[in-house]
Amino acid sequence: MIVDRAELVAEAIRSGTLAGLPGGHFIDGRFVESVSGRRMESFDPGRGKAFATVAAGDGADIDRAVAAARAALSGPWSRLSPAARGEILMRASRLIAERAARFAVVETLDSGKRLAEAEGDVGGVVKAFAYYAGAADKLHGDSMPLGPDHVGLTIEEPVGVAAQVVPWNYPLSTAARGIAPALAAGCTLVVKPAEQTPFTTLMLAELLDEAGLPAGVLNVVAGTGTDAGAALVAHPGIDHITFTGSVATGQRVMRAAAEHVTRLVLELGGKSPLVVLADCDLDAAVAGIMEAIFENAGQICSAGSRLIVEEAIAAPLLERLVASAQALRPGHGLGDAGIGPINSPAQLARVAGHVDRARAAGNRILTGGAIVPPEECGGGWFYQPTIVLADGPDDPLVQEEIFGPVLTVQVIPDFEAAIAAANATSYALVAGIYTRDHARAWRYARAVDAGQVYINEFFAGGIAMPFGGNRKSGFGRAKGMAGLRSYCKLKSVVARI
Structure with missing residues (x-):
């Protein structure tokens, strides 16, 4: 597979695409086709032409992905130490840096952004995985002075299976700033990239598998918001939702989350x-x-x-x-x-x-x-x-x-x-x-x-600075230690001596 930037750009300009792009969902550690067999085109905005196809998922594929994530939550992943999770994230950071040129060229083809901008995004993703690799074993609770007869402490536990709905404007960097802290916290994930820009998120899932992530911990289902996204945010097997997108869609996500009292982080619009x-x-x-x-x-x-x-x-x-x-x-x-x-x-x-x-x-x-x-x-x-x-x-x-x-x-x-x-x-x-x-x-x-x-x-x-909005711009925070704690639930423990 070509990794040289100039060769990748030349191939993409000459052929209008790149060889070796992922074509299926990534579920339970491997690429799979949709249950329905349907596929959808992805377009190069700079040319206005389709450059590849990918599996088009729906509720049946979401069911498979959530089942894989729930099984992995109680599997070997749950027994890894925080430091071991951090080692996987650090290996992923190094692999992304080695393959930065390919990620950037694919991001440009899929989203349309200038290559220099895409390269900046990939560089940020390398830093994000390194940051949360270092934070994984530094997430700790507190002890409370309850007097001579009691010991009180808090424990930060992974929230469970986290869903992430990724927008089309920053597909790789938005996916990474949710995936990396969720993995550092010990969660498992189902990610739904925007139908316009699925490829770099699928590539990232494959790379994390190579870095040592157990099967089922990270699952990616491509598809439209109507067919796959709505099924994901309404799924009873999801414990937390991170959504980035428009106010109107965010309001629909909130309604769906309310049905199962699912935790929610929303990053919506702005007029800054x-x-x-x-x-x-x-x-x-x-x-x-x-x-x-x-x-x-x-x-x-x-x-x-x-x-x-x-x-x-x-x-x-x-x-x-x-x-x-x-x-x-x-x-x-x-x-x-x-x-x-x-x-x-x-x-x-x-x-x-x-x-x-x-x-x-x-x-x-x-x-x-x-x-x-x-x-x-x-x-x-x-x-x-x-x-x-x-x-x-x-x-x-x-x-x-x-x-x-x-x-x-x-x-x-x-x-x-x-x-x-x-x-x-x-x-x-x-x-x-x-x-x-x-x-x-x-x-x-x-x-x-x-x-x-x-x-x-x-x-x-x-990556160290928390990011998120107020009022119609949403609530909750990504990035920084605040972003890491978004994927945790706090447990208090009191013991009588």
């Missing part, structure tokens, strides 16, 4: 404010804003999609942003593109619909605002990098998540107005600020409702 004050480092702010909204073509729940800029510097800042956006050239992720495609025709239509409605309502579009014709970008699904002025805090551009390369701009008079604007939506996932005044930066961090706040840099922190 990025405040830029007049005293900022303008160069750093422009660079940060561009990354915050145009990385992965804006298809990021935590994207800095809402620029809140102080009036004193609005004109020069917007002039530079418009020029930078216009310089981005769309293209296939395996080429030297400035911005990649939208993941699917349906998502492309949603992005275009938001901007078309804004244009019809009289909003001023500073740049972009249209679908890139397929003949200009190799047949793929692309939208122009777009910057639009909002009419006010109630503007749909301010209130609604677009999930594409569209930056909404709000001009405000001062710092207090910036805080009010930042908190004026129903989302509370991420917030950022650029200012040289650290007192105001920390006041903002305290005042804004968000799960994460970035000061003078966006997307900062890495």
Whole structure:
């Protein structure tokens, strides 16, 4: 199997695919076809063409996977020490690093993102497995001083069989930030990747098997949300659900979880404010804003999609942003593109619909605002990098998540107005600020409702920092030790001496 980056890219460009992609579900330690025998196509968004097929699962396949996970929960896996679990995770980290090029090229073919972005994701996955490998034997309870006649202590136990529903925008990294801590805690898993992007999660399951994970501990079922995802989150054999996706789907997952009182972590949408004050480092702010909204073509729940800029510097800042956006050239992720495609025709239509409605309502579009014709970008699904002025805090551009390369701009008079604007939506996932005044930066961090706040840099922190939202952005946390404890249940034990 080819592992050289240049050879992999050349093969993918020449043939439109890669040899050796997994084609079935990974259940009980091996690849299997669907019970129904059905398969589905997976599309390369940069070309707008199918490049591979994979098994299409449904409730019958979910039943098989959950049965395998429940059996493994009480098998040899349950008798491994935390340190031994950590050793498996560390071997997996090393194997991912060795095969990083293949994971990145497959991620680019499947999701559409630029190869450099995919390589960054794979690097983060290597770090995630190493982090939780080190954390596996450091998860401990506490002792309580109950007096001379009693001993009290708490024990962190694995929650059981964990289900994970993975989105299409960050398939490998989102899967890893759930799989790694769940395994470190001693859980078993059933993972349902997005139907648009199944391959790197299936590859990861095969790699963990090679790293020494017992059969049945990690199971991956490909399929649509309707056929496989709904069956998974409603399954009575599931003890915990981690879901990443839209608010509407998250609400359906909550209803399904309520039927069996299943524990739940939800990471949902965002309309994250990025405040830029007049005293900022303008160069750093422009660079940060561009990354915050145009990385992965804006298809990021935590994207800095809402620029809140102080009036004193609005004109020069917007002039530079418009020029930078216009310089981005769309293209296939395996080429030297400035911005990649939208993941699917349906998502492309949603992005275009938001901007078309804004244009019809009289909003001023500073740049972009249209679908890139397929003949200009190799047949793929692309939208122009777009910057639009909002009419006010109630503007749909301010209130609604677009999930594409569209930056909404709000001009405000001062710092207090910036805080009010930042908190004026129903989302509370991420917030950022650029200012040289650290007192105001920390006041903002305290005042804004968000799960994460970035000061003078966006997307900062890495695997050690907990990630998640408030209000309609969800609840619970991934990453960090908080993410590890998401897969634990706390038991208190009291003994009389």
